Amino acid sequence: MPDHVSIVPFAVLTGAVVLGAVAMMLSRNVVHAAFWLLEVMMAVAGLFMLLSAGFLALVQVMVYAGAVSVLMLFTVMLTLRRREDAERPLDLSAASFGLAFAFGLAAATAIGSLPGARVRMPAHAPGVAEFGALLFSRWALPLEIASVVLLIALVGAVWWTGGEDR
Amino acid sequence: MGSWALIAPEITLLATALLVMFSDAVLRGRRRAGAWLGAVGALTAAGLALWAGQGEVTPFGAMLAVDGAAQAARIATGLLTAVFLVWLAGKGLGVGRVRHAATLVLLSSLGSMLVASANDWVVLFLALETATMPLYVLVGFDRDSERGLEGAMKYFILSMVTSVTMLYGLSFVLGLSGTTAYAGARVGGGAMGLFAVALVAVGLLAKLSAAPFHWWAPDAYAGSPASSMAFVSTVPKIAGVVALVRVADVLAPQVPGMRVILLAAAVASVLLGNVAAFPQRDVRRLMAYSGVAHVGYVLLALGSGSGLGPGAAAFYVLAYAVPSMGVMLVAADEGTDLETLAGLVRRRPWMASALAVFLLSLVGVPPLVGFFGKLYVFQAALDAGLAWLAVVGVLMSVVSAGFYLRVLQAAFFSQRASAVPEDLERTHAADVAIGICVAATLLLGVAAAPLLTMPGVALR
Numbered sequence: 001m002p003d004h005v006s007i008v009p010f011a012v013l014t015g016a017v018v019l020g021a022v023a024m025m026l027s028r029n030v031v032h033a034a035f036w037l038l039e040v041m042m043a044v045a046g047l048f049m050l051l052s053a054g055f056l057a058l059v060q061v062m063v064y065a066g067a068v069s070v071l072m073l074f075t076v077m078l079t080l081r082r083r084e085d086a087e088r089p090l091d092l093s094a095a096s097f098g099l100a101f102a103f104g105l106a107a108a109t110a111i112g113s114l115p116g117a118r119v120r121m122p123a124h125a126p127g128v129a130e131f132g133a134l135l136f137s138r139w140a141l142p143l144e145i146a147s148v149v150l151l152i153a154l155v156g157a158v159w160w161t162g163g164e165d166r
Numbered sequence: 167m168g169s170w171a172l173i174a175p176e177i178t179l180l181a182t183a184l185l186v187m188f189s190d191a192v193l194r195g196r197r198r199a200g201a202w203l204g205a206v207g208a209l210t211a212a213g214l215a216l217w218a219g220q221g222e223v224t225p226f227g228a229m230l231a232v233d234g235a236a237q238a239a240r241i242a243t244g245l246l247t248a249v250f251l252v253w254l255a256g257k258g259l260g261v262g263r264v265r266h267a268a269t270l271v272l273l274s275s276l277g278s279m280l281v282a283s284a285n286d287w288v289v290l291f292l293a294l295e296t297a298t299m300p301l302y303v304l305v306g307f308d309r310d311s312e313r314g315l316e317g318a319m320k321y322f323i324l325s326m327v328t329s330v331t332m333l334y335g336l337s338f339v340l341g342l343s344g345t346t347a348y349a350g351a352r353v354g355g356g357a358m359g360l361f362a363v364a365l366v367a368v369g370l371l372a373k374l375s376a377a378p379f380h381w382w383a384p385d386a387y388a389g390s391p392a393s394s395m396a397f398v399s400t401v402p403k404i405a406g407v408v409a410l411v412r413v414a415d416v417l418a419p420q421v422p423g424m425r426v427i428l429l430a431a432a433v434a435s436v437l438l439g440n441v442a443a444f445p446q447r448d449v450r451r452l453m454a455y456s457g458v459a460h461v462g463y464v465l466l467a468l469g470s471g472s473g474l475g476p477g478a479a480a481f482y483v484l485a486y487a488v489p490s491m492g493v494m495l496v497a498a499d500e501g502t503d504l505e506t507l508a509g510l511v512r513r514r515p516w517m518a519s520a521l522a523v524f525l526l527s528l529v530g531v532p533p534l535v536g537f538f539g540k541l542y543v544f545q546a547a548l549d550a551g552l553a554w555l556a557v558v559g560v561l562m563s564v565v566s567a568g569f570y571l572r573v574l575q576a577a578f579f580s581q582r583a584s585a586v587p588e589d590l591e592r593t594h595a596a597d598v599a600i601g602i603c604v605a606a607t608l609l610l611g612v613a614a615a616p617l618l619t620m621p622g623v624a625l626r
Contacts, residue, residue, distance in 0.1 A: 141226045145292040156303035159266045
């Protein structure tokens with residue numbers, strides 16, 4: 001695997017992540033903000049693809065772009081009564097900027113303190129197929145247990161929401 | 167024996183749960199047939215656990231460990247599930263469909279069996295979720311009762327938050343040791359190791375509703391049907407304690423702070439549980455607090471660090487679960503208030519005697535099983551040179567006698583005889599289930615006593 005990624009897709013995706021995040025913060029309507037967040041998550045999935053982490057990109061799309069953002073939209077849908085409620089105030093006070101600056105400084109310090117050694121890309125990045133093969137051989141038992149957990153959630157949800165036999 | 171053959175009990179429970187869920191399609195008109203089917207399945211699973219538990223093997227690439235402790239816990243879980251389902255077949259839950267409740271009970275039992283033999287952090291986490299997920303629904307099984315749903319919600323939120331906390335801790339354990347297998351756990355004695363172990367302990371202690379993670383219990387117990395609490399508050403804890411024994415076995419030698427955490431939780435649980443149970447007038451609330459106290463004794467044995475500790479802890483949880491289930495089943499039958507229990511001895515003398523056996527065992531009166539449980543716990547504490555802890559435990563047992571005996575006083579010596587609930591249904595199945603609990607409470611202590619005092623047998 002090459003130690004470099006091509007600059008054009010990287011610039012496009014990074015720009016999409018950063019600009020999307022800024023747009024999310026600036027949009028007054030929470031539904032618009034949720035959609036900007038969705039855009040950021042998709043762009044991050046693209047960055048994962050660029051780094052040959054196919055499975056991570058898939059999970060990013062399915063869990064974050066799929067489940068989490070839909071959950072947010074459902075929450076908005078179920079909690080806001082009127083269209084005007086979706087508008088949120090934009091806080092431009094010095095305190096909020098100070099907080100954002102402090103967070104940025106902390107994150108930059110943490111990243112800066114990491115050992116600066118160049119990490120070599122592995123010769124071969126395992127793909128989705130290898131991941132799947134491992135999941136259904138060595139990790140078959142945990143996979144089956146997880147499926148039972150989902151079954152339980154289904155039975156419980158049916159019981160709590162079912163209409164008959166009250 | 168192949169890996170899949172060793173989890174035959176779990177597979178049986180899953181198959182039974184699916185059968186029970188759709189039993190209405192076949193057994194039309196027989197509402198409670200599903201629970202009978204479930205009881206047969208749970209009994210079969212217990213038998214298979216006996217058969218599949220010989221020796222010490224680690225199937226699925228050491229993701230599970232089927233050893234003596236796992237075998238004992240799986241058999242106990244299967245048998246107690248069967249007893250509960252027999253009771254359910256006789257009485258129903260008062261609300262809702264029996265087959266849904268039976269399905270959830272079987273699935274929780276399946277999760278508990280996996281918890282008991284988990285030997286890998288991923289399996290432990292998933293199995294704990296499998297064991298507790300059905301419990302939220304059982305706590306809020308009366309879906310028209312706001313109090314029940316409130317209790318279920320509190321339980322759900324606490325359980326989820328602590329599960330995620332535990333997962334966070336496990337991520338550190340994985341990062342420090344590089345593998346998810348128990349055998350490869352290397353957390354080191356540093357601050358990072360202590361941090362990881364503390365977070366993992368939070369998750370496990372919360373699943374056992376030890377203090378300070380107990381606050382959901384009284385509301386959840388009091389809001390839900392006493393019958394469903396008979397299962398929720400007892401059976402899953404058996405496997406939970408065995409899992410904690412196994413985790414402490416792996417982590418405590420590396421991180422000495424783990425014993426301090428366990429002992430702190432033990433002292434808090436024993437003191438808080440027993441003192442807070444005192445003023446309760448609802449049997450379910452009383453049992454909720456007393457459950458916290460009993461988990462405290464388990465942690466006391468485990469945290470003592472004595473070689474007797476793990477065996478004492480595993481035996482104690484059994485000595486708690488059987489009579490506790492009995493008390494809740496009697497309460498489900500005869501009323502959950504001290505007022506409604508008044509004059510029980512004139513109404514149903516046998517049921518009152520059963521209640522007396524259960525409560526005296528929970529106090530720790532010889533020769534009942536609770537006495538032996540406490541004996542081993544205090545022995546472990548003394549063995550580790552923690553005499554003051556044993557003294558605290560004994561003193562708190564005396565306090566516990568106060569509130570347990572108040573229930574008995576209401577049942578036996580109250581002049582006011584309360585009216586029998588009109589819709590009370592009397593079935594042989596329910597009496598048989600309570601009878602089995604009585605027999606186990608009377609005999610288990612005597613039967614297990616020689617086993618546990620033998621050197622080197624102490625369950626592990």
